[in-house]
Amino acid sequence: MDILEQKIKVQGDIVRKLKAAKAGATTDEERASLSTQIKDEVAKLLSLKAEKEASSSAPSTADETEAEADKADAGAGASGQVVTPWEVEGGEDGIDYDRLLRDFGTQEITPELIARVEELTGKPAHPWLRRGLFFSHRDLKELLDAYEAGTPFYVYTGRGPSSDSMHVGHLIPFLFTKYLQDAFDVPLVIQMTDDEKFLWKNMSLDDAAIFLRENVKDIIAVGFDPAKTFIFADTDYIQHLYPNVLKIRKATTGSMVRAIFGFTNSDNIGKWGFPAVQAAPSFASTFPHMFGNRRDIRCLIPAAIDQDPYFRLTRDVAPKLGYLKPSLIYTRFFPGLQGAGSKMGSSSPMSAIFLTDSKKQIKKKIGACVSGGGETIEEHRANGANLARDIPFQYLEVFLDDDARLEEIRVEYSAGRMLTGEVKKELIAIMADLVANHQAARAKVTDEQVTEFMSVRSFDHLGLAEFRDYAKKQTGKQKKKKNKKKATPAEPAAAAAPTSTA
Amino acid sequence: MDILEQKIKVQGDIVRKLKAAKAGATTDEERASLSTQIKDEVAKLLSLKAEKEASSSAPSTADETEAEADKADAGAGASGQVVTPWEVEGGEDGIDYDRLLRDFGTQEITPELIARVEELTGKPAHPWLRRGLFFSHRDLKELLDAYEAGTPFYVYTGRGPSSDSMHVGHLIPFLFTKYLQDAFDVPLVIQMTDDEKFLWKNMSLDDAAIFLRENVKDIIAVGFDPAKTFIFADTDYIQHLYPNVLKIRKATTGSMVRAIFGFTNSDNIGKWGFPAVQAAPSFASTFPHMFGNRRDIRCLIPAAIDQDPYFRLTRDVAPKLGYLKPSLIYTRFFPGLQGAGSKMGSSSPMSAIFLTDSKKQIKKKIGACVSGGGETIEEHRANGANLARDIPFQYLEVFLDDDARLEEIRVEYSAGRMLTGEVKKELIAIMADLVANHQAARAKVTDEQVTEFMSVRSFDHLGLAEFRDYAKKQTGKQKKKKNKKKATPAEPAAAAAPTSTA
Structure with missing residues (x-):
């Protein structure tokens, strides 16, 4: 309380100093600039006062906050390297991935782990695993252990719909996801975050809906199996997302999202709450039409490493909700044609x-x-x-x-x-x-296919009993060390996804 | 930027001071207490650093923030009187309503305004209007002007479902709402904020759903007309709420909700975003099944005065979205049996x-x-x-x-x-x-009735054409100064709501 009062005093001094400066300002421009600053600083002063008022009844900050904040702080630290979901900026020598692994606390994908994937799928590993494009993970070993023991998992990936045409870099996570779906023969959910784009960009919801359908066609063209793939727009599926979104939000303080994502009081409150929307599909209970009431089904998320803050938060919150932490498999950044640090986008x-x-x-x-x-x-x-x-x-x-x-x-x-x-x-x-x-x-790809992939339908072949049987069969096969029968390629025709030639 | 750096320095000093104090602490209790403080202050330090990092790209604080913050600050100010949606605390002489009107900036309901209501409805005013239980408003005159000119409005009220049995104090807004629905013959929406209760209380979503249905039965028992009343749970109707919730959130900064509601970084992010959920039903476009694409339909909200912060925010945001500001009519607080300042609740x-x-x-x-x-x-x-x-x-x-x-x-x-x-x-x-x-x-009240009131159904008799015709008819009637035909009382039988005997 003393400390808060001390800060209120300091903040009050700042406001007074600025007001004095404004009184002595000689140009309109200077005055306008100082007015803006005063307004901001007054808002902060009032925030501090409100905090003081509320502090007696406020719950204490979550335990994890400090540790997580330390990590995030380090991640955007001394080397000048900044990696967040909205900004990727390497140091002078580009992204230092070793440092990123240390800062984020993710694991390296080792040759042993790759061999394990080959053994379990009965197939050569995807070249992107062998060549280190997918280079880092969280709890991949735990996921594979569970899979081998007969517990199935599903794959979750996503995309923020944008007006830009998709480029080949955008295709990478989806091509790898298709490999995962085929190799492990698992269900897949793809989240289209139209709400995120609306909140962050100068984009209307109507426009986001149009871009979204176009993007979904590109995704379907990758060749996912409609019998085991569910694609959803957040604004369409919010009814089903909402219970887990609420649970995640209840377990997440303002301090946590500030520390992890660097949000400030100037950010809109939609942004503050959005991480819960991206976290929710990491939990099987978000998809009752696919997984019924099963709570033992794990989730594997292939993503670019800049998405790690979302899933750090997700994994923080999972145990509080009694949910399994998702496993992650991260890709390096794909370079633009103008060089390693260059941005890709339809504007150039x-x-x-x-x-x-x-x-x-x-x-x-x-x-x-x-x-x-x-x-x-x-x-x-x-x-x-x-x-x-x-x-x-x-x-x-x-x-x-x-x-x-x-x-x-x-x-x-x-x-x-x-x-x-x-x-x-x-x-x-x-x-x-x-x-x-x-x-x-x-x-x-037809409009009917888009509608089919996006409909909240019963996934019969993934019915509880069958899914369990499938998992058992899978384990049995592994024990016999036989190669798994290759899944029948599904319509629409798969794009030329690289497959191993080894 | 200089100022932010200065604050980071100050905050760093605070952390150092606390750490030194902890090093010199003599008891475990003292050490534990200091550890908690250090954790909090470190989190704040990291927040400041994150703010500094993000400040270059952050949009400027909304213009209204300072003015609104000033108001909110004053509202919980010098007299020791605190009125927020979660806390109502009078000064030594109870609630000073004159002061509240000044602080919140709401208007008094004058005898002229009451006469106007009587003229437009062709009925004596409700005793609660005449006796000043409903004592304050925002833009009631504008709403009545529009109504007289042929533009219809709807009434919006709500309740947070709770495990407590409802008491007679809870009935007041609903009884008054029934008077409004009958007297003006207008549609009504009732929001059940199960998400709010979940976020604020130690209550599961499953429990909230059970309490909600019980509360809805009490509300239906008041005698609302099912042909023009829509009751919804936030978690059921979120699909339809979400577009406006997103728009409101995009137009609302963290600073605004901090200043208006006094949220702190220790509050969960669900709370930070919730005001948008309570704001959304103030806009006709949230109910396309009732109002189609009409954007000229106004909204009247009867509520206890402690809900004003929500609607101050709503009215702030409305013009940014191109929506009409809702009108409000506020009731004083209903006293507990133990005296004016006493709390009512099932715990006593x-x-x-x-x-x-x-x-x-x-x-x-x-x-x-x-x-x-x-x-x-x-x-x-x-x-x-x-x-x-x-x-x-x-x-x-x-x-x-x-x-x-x-x-x-x-x-x-x-x-x-x-x-x-x-x-x-x-x-x-x-x-x-x-x-x-x-x-x-x-x-x-049957379960079927609950289901009927809560179903997202087409309100045929409120179809666009009829609604417009109705409004015209209404105006015609007013011009002839004839009393409006009394609406047929609807099943279920109305509770003994006070009606004027004058």
Whole structure:
């Protein structure tokens, strides 16, 4: 109480100082600027007073807050590296992923863990696992243990609908999600956060609804199985989300979201409450039409590492609600065509390969992208390519399936025997194929399919009994070390998702 | 930025000081207490740092914040009087309503306004208007002007479901709402805030759902017309509330809810966002099944004056969304049986007359309630009763319809010619009747009726065309100064709501 009073005094001094400064101001501009500052500082003073008034009856801050806040603070710390769901800014040498792992407290995906995935799925691991694009996790081992012991899980991923055409970077989590769905033969939920976009952007709800349907068509074109995939818009499914959203909000203080997300009093209250909406689908009880009353079903979330703050909060809150913590598997950031730190977006068309691009556009964009080749052929032959800053090679690492060919290019290109133009040519062929296949698949997606994927329907084949039987069968298979029968590929036709050639 | 840094420095000093104090602490208790304080202060320090980080990109505080904050600050100010939706605390002489009007900035209900209501409805005003129980308003004149000009309005009221049996104080807004519905022949929405109770109380959502249905039966027993009344639970209707809830939240900053409601960072984020849920039903667009796409339909909200913070926020936000501000009509607080400042609640059964009480219980409670009569008969005959602290008389002012008889009692009782026992006897008869009638009406309320009132149904007779025609007819009638045909009383039988005898 003394301390609060002390702060009120300090804040009062600040206001007085500003008012004195305003009285002595000589220009209108100065006065206007000071008025704004005074207004802000008065609001803070009143907040402190309100806090003082309420402090006698206020519950104490949650235990986890300090530890979590420390982590978050460190995550946006000394190196100048900032990674939040809304801002990704590397230091001078780009993102320091080792530091990010330490700061966020996530685990590295080890070769042992990858071998475990291969054993359990009876399939070679996805190249993105082997090549470290998906590089970090939380509780993946626990999830695999439970799966092996016969407890099923579901996959949860999502997207904020935007007016921008989706680009190939947006496709990565969905392509990997399709691999997970097929390899583990598990149900999938995809959250479309139209409410988030509305709250953060200058976008109406009506516009968000339009963009959302367009984005959903791109997602369906990836080839998810409608018999085990539920896609939902927050504003459509809020009726079912709301009970868990309320429970999460009740267990989350203002201090927690301030510390984890850096919200301030100037942020709208929709933002303050939104993390609960993204957290809710991490819990099976949010989907009774899929999972009935089962509370033992785990959740695996593939996402870009910048989404970790949401799931740190989710995992913090889960035990308080008697829910299982979700497991996470995180991808590195996919670079823009202008270099590792560059942003991708429709405002600068040359920054990314969009899913609507023609082969000609792709050729032009890759032709112009940042490479690590020498300035001249002579220099290149002499020194070789700097792969660490070579976008064409980094794209091949993601989109070229053939491990042997990739290794060959790595050796030849870095030795200077292969030219940037040759590497780009190979990438152009792959990307043009990927995009053309996607466009063909997307053209086949009908409005009826969108409606089907998004309807709150009974997932009969995931009925409780069958789901349990399935899990048992799964375990039985593993014990016999036999390869699992490959799931029948579902309509719509899958886009050219990279699959292992090993 | 300098100021924020200065505050970070101050806050850092506070933390250091506390840590030093902890190091020098001699008892475990002292250490534990200091640990808690340190944790809180560290959280604040981190919040400030996060604010600093985010401040470059944060939007500026809304213009209204300072003015609103000033008002709220004053409302809980120097006199020691505190009136918020969660706390009502008068000064030494009870609630100073004049001060409340000034602080909140609401208007007095004048005799002219009451005459206007009588003229427009073609009926004598409700005794609670004439007697000043409903004493204050916002924009009631504007609403009546629009009504006279042919624009219809709807009434919105609500209740937070609680485990407590409802008492007669809870009935007041609903009885008055029934008068409004009948007199103006307008549609009505009743919000049951199960989410609010869940967020504020130690109550599960399942329990809230059970209490809610019980409370709804009591409300239906008041006699609302099912053909023009929609009762909804927030968790049931959130699908339809959500678009306006999002719009309101987007237009409301953390500073605004801090200043208006006194929330602190220790409050859960559900509380921070809840005001938008209570605000949303103030806008006709929240009920498309009732009002279609019409945006000219106004809203009148009868409520206890402690709810004003919610509607101050609502009215602040309305123009930003292009919506009409709701009008409000506020009641004074209804006193508990133990005296003007006493709380009513099921934890102290003698504090209130509950809707489940028997005649015997009512007799006992009123017999024991606080009166303003003399200590002895002699003293009473000599000095008369002090009506300002006489609960039986104050209850009669609310529940005795007969103006002449009330005046007679006022004169005789305050002169000491009538004894407290006689006054209590008269009150017992009235309250026993009221409660017995309510119980009889409630016993007739079926589960089917609850389901009907709460179903999102098409209000055919309120269809756009008819509603417009109705409004025109209404205006025509007013011009002819004819009394409006009384609406057919609807099943279930109305409880003994006071109606004017004048």
